[in-house]
Amino acid sequence: MRREGPGRGHGDPAAPRAPVSVPLHEIEFRTSHASGPGGQNVNKLETRVEARWSIDDSAALTPEERVRLKVALGSRIGPRGILRVTSQRHRSQSRNRGAALERLRSLVAEALKARKERRATAPTRKSEEARVAEKKRRGRIKRLRAGGKARLGGEDE
Numbered sequence: 001m002r003r004e005g006p007g008r009g010h011g012d013p014a015a016p017r018a019p020v021s022v023p024l025h026e027i028e029f030r031t032s033h034a035s036g037p038g039g040q041n042v043n044k045l046e047t048r049v050e051a052r053w054s055i056d057d058s059a060a061l062t063p064e065e066r067v068r069l070k071v072a073l074g075s076r077i078g079p080r081g082i083l084r085v086t087s088q089r090h091r092s093q094s095r096n097r098g099a100a101l102e103r104l105r106s107l108v109a110e111a112l113k114a115r116k117e118r119r120a121t122a123p124t125r126k127s128e129e130a131r132v133a134e135k136k137r138r139g140r141i142k143r144l145r146a147g148g149k150a151r152l153g154g155e156d157e
Contacts, residue, residue, distance in 0.1 A: 020112055022105050023060050028052045029097055034088035041091060048088035051100040056081030065112055072111035083107070 034048030041047070055061065055069055055077060070077060077083050085107065087100035123131075 020060055020065060020108060022053060022101075022108055023058070024101075026053060026058055026060070027101065027104070029100070031093060034096075045093065047091060047093045047096055048086060049093060049096040049100045050084060050086045051097075051104045053083045053104060054081055055083055069108065069111050073107060076107070 028051075030050045030052065031046035032048045032050070033046055034042055055066055058066075061069070069083070070081075073083060076085075083104065085100050085104040087096040087103065089099055090096050
């Protein structure tokens with residue numbers, strides 16, 4: 001009989017979820033004329049691709065993931081909750097479409113990656129001593145600059 005360890009049960013809400021995959025059917029692609037490489041092609045064809053994904057309407061996200069995405073990608077998300085990514089690097093529309101999709105997926109994956117919580121640590125004794133010694137040195141310099149009489153040499157001022 002196999003036992004499941006903590007956090008491995010199927011119904012455990014604390015268990016980490018599989019990475020979110022952005023469903024292709026939820027992404028809207030728009031094309032337009034691009035600047036950049038393409039020669040005469042750039043004037044005739046719409047090679048620039050904009051991938052648009054509505055975060056608010058997506059069935060692939062939990063409410064917590066929606067909040068995390070909006071915090072992490074706030075400047076890229078419009079007022080209607082749509083994440084926009086464009087690509088015009090390549091000469092062909094199909095390559096730009098692939099590049100825009102890849103960038104959208106990597107942005108979402110990076111934004112949803114679990115961040116390590118920062119643990120506060122106390123400064124070491126050596127760093128405290130160095131800080132105090134530097135403060136004393138700077139104070140001595142300022143006293144000399146002001147014309148005061150600074151004692152030179154002593155550690156215990």
